[in-house]
Amino acid sequence: MQRDIYIKQKNHKSKMVANISNGFCLGTILVIACLLLARDAYGIAINKYIFLLILTPALLVFKEKYVLILWMFLMPLFVGLPGNYITLIVLLRFLIQVIHGGKLKIYKYPFILTVLLAMFIFTQNIAHKYIGAYYMIFIAELFVVYFFITTDYKSYFPEIMLSYSFGIAMTGIIMLVATLQTYSFSDLLSVATRLGYIGRTTEMTVIIDPNYYGLFAITSLSCNWQMITKKKYSKNQKKIALIFSGISIAVxxxxxxxxxxxxxxxxxxxxxxxxxxxxxxxxxxxxxxVCIGIAYCFLPNTVQAIMNRFASNDMQTGNGRTVIFDKMEKHWGSSVITMLFGIGLFDCNVHFMQMQYFFGLGLVGAMLMLLLVISYWNWMKRKRKRCSVADLIPIFIIQISASSVPTAQSLTFMMPVVISLIVYGVTTSLEL
Structure with missing residues (x-):
């Protein structure tokens, strides 16, 4: 009898702690969302160190589950946050987590390949004189991806995915509200005032190119749909996922x-x-x-503007993409050195993620990247059940979307690729 009472008290205490943790995590997310909206949409000056003051203790003190939930909300918003600092804090938290207990968990192949690729890019950056924080932080991001992928998500990945989806939706909301402070909705539909082009400055703001946002939106749609069809969401989570995806698609x-x-x-x-x-x-x-109906009923001018864009003269060159591609290809093929070791990842601005790695890192670096991706693929499928072609759709569609933008230089814009791989592992796993 006493044992039953003890168990009930313990369970009650655990639920209370979980509720408090959930509250703090959600509160932090909402505070950051409101601050970014106030700063970028309404012009209220907020120093970047305010964000660090809020996020640093949260990322270091919260339990692993809530750290990942908070971090994934922040990822799409990194362009408007002190992302380099946050990345280092997250890396530190991962290191603390895996070393906790006096034992560092190392998964041989992905870790070794991450180290080799990091050394390659570090050497290349030094050779090309890219020694600034923006360039070197990519090396830290490689290790963040390693720890993220090899983390045991247990049963809380749905919350991580929803948090990422909320971050994507919030990015779109901030961009749209900020633009509508200056232009009317009808003005927004002209090519001269496209969403994501207005308000872009050298300052830290949540303003990104519409093609990058398109990559975020298709990630939210395809990955959430996969989670829904594989019954990884509860009924309420399913509704939330559809709302976030709907907002992202509209933007x-x-x-x-x-x-x-x-x-x-x-x-x-x-x-x-x-x-x-x-x-x-x-x-x-x-x-x-429903999507087509909503577009025609509520966004008729947008539909017409999109149709006009498909009929524009720049379609033949993909808005200049093929011109850049030809230039980068000639540079890469100009010598044996550049073919083997690349023209420099941060010198390569071809609007094609996969070819950015190929031209930028050369045959040697691209092979290391490919082997690393294969090692992550093997990691994700190690506990899978039998899967179908439908399970691969998010990976495939995000690869296509990423081949239209130069995403290879930043984890912010590479995260959709990482998420698609994790969603594949989660939705085909025997354990989750």
């Missing part, structure tokens, strides 16, 4: 990103082709119809 449409429209169309087709369940096929059709 991406207003941003008039052709790459996003194409990826959205490809996602719909692939989901219909490879989904075996008829009920899910019907749901995909409904999602497509």
């Amino acid at each position: 991406a449409l207003i941003g008039m990103s052709r790459a996003f429209i194409l990826c959205f169309a490809i996602w719909l087709v692939l989901s219909l082709l490879f989904e075996k369940k008829v009920s899910l096929k019907i749901k995909v059709i409904i999602v497509g119809i």
Whole structure:
């Protein structure tokens, strides 16, 4: 009897602690969201160190679950935050976590390949005189990805994914509200005032190119849909995921990103082709119809503007992408040295993530990157059950979207690729 009372008291105490932790984590997320909105949309001056003052203790003191939830909310917003400092804090937290108990957990192949790639990029940066924090932080980001992927998420990955989706939606909301402070909605639909082009300065702001936001939006849509169809969300989580994805899609449409429209169309087709369940096929059709219907009913000018963009003269060169590609290819092929060791990752601005690594790192560096990706792939599928082609759709569609933008130099814009890999592992795992 006393034992039962003790267990009940212990469970009650655990629930209370969990509720308090949830409250603090959610409170921190909402405070950061409000501060960013106040700063970037309404012009209230907020020093970057205010964000660090709030986030540093949270990232170091919160339990691992809440650290990951908070960090993933911040990732899409990194362009408007002191991201370099936050990355180092997160790396420190990961190190504290894995060393805790006096034992550092090392997973041989991904860790060795991460070290080798980090050494390669460090050497290349020194050789090309890229010694600033913006360039060198990429090396720390490689280790952050290693620790993130090899972390045991247990049962809380749905919250991590929802937090990331909220960060994406919040990025879009801030961009849209900030733009509407200066321009009307009808002005926003002209090419001269595209969402993501207005308000961009050298200062720290949550303003990104509409093609980058399109990558975020298609990540939110495809990964959340995968989580929903694989029944990894509760009923309430499913509703929240759909709301966040809906906001992201709406903002991406207003941003008039052709790459996003194409990826959205490809996602719909692939989901219909490879989904075996008829009920899910019907749901995909409904999602497509609803999105198109909302666009035509509530954003008719946006639809017309997007159609005009597809008919514009720059379609032949992909808005200059092929010109940049040819230039980078010639530079890469100019000598044996550049072919083997690359033209420099931060010298390569080709709008094609995969070719950024190939031209930027050369054959040697690109091979290290490929082997690292393969090691992560093997890590993710080590506990999987039998999977189908439909399980690979988020990975595939995000790779296509990433091939339209130069994402290779920053974890902020590479995170969709990382998330797609993790979602694959989570949705095909026997344990989760």
